[in-house]
Amino acid sequence: MSESCVPTGVMLKDTGFGYTLSLIGGKYKMIILYCLSENKVMRHNELKRRIGTISFKTLSIMLKELEADGLIIRKEFPQVPPKVEYSLSERGLSLIPLLNMMCEWGENNSSPALEAIQQ
Template identity: 70%
Template sequence: MMDSCVRTGAQLKETGFGYTLSLIGGKYKMVILYWLAETKVMRFNELQRSIGSISFKTLSVMLKEMEADGLVDRKEIPQIPPKVEYSLTERGQSLMPVLDMMCHWGEQNRTSVLEEQEESPSIRIG
């Protein structure tokens, strides 16, 4: 499967892999996708609390970028005080199989590394 993405001599940014990384790369974008997939709709403060280690400014920038890339929908609800909700667009939801595959890979490999660690105490995770 990966062979189709790897092209000899191609610049990374010119590949589908590079494009995908440009949309979900960085410290928080996949975490934002995870929480929005998990809860469907979240307000800014809920999202910030769920992530925990993200600043107001960073979350704001990430959400604006993801909205511009068509991954996240921002819905303003006119009331006092104003209410803003975020959710995944159809395009954002189409990334969920990618995240599911990463989760599956992580579960398989985390388990195998933990087993190796038990057999050989010199191997350590993180």
């Protein structure tokens, strides 16, 4: 068994696990990252349509935070009307295997998967 990511006596926020959660935690950040990994480049309204349940303001805030953390790249085109595209940075791309593992875990442990195991 491997060593704990959160050693005894160490605050969660002061660990690698805590740092990762600070970057991708919350309701929408992982969804935004996953959408960008599937589509490579997306505009604000495309992301909003894809996610569906997110408000314009919340999406704007999440995109600004992801950009500030170096996980996405915002490319602005000088034209009228303004055009802005978002894509994953190299740092953001490095999180995709983690998100894929979460997806795989969910598929293996969702209700239908558990029902199949119990039969």
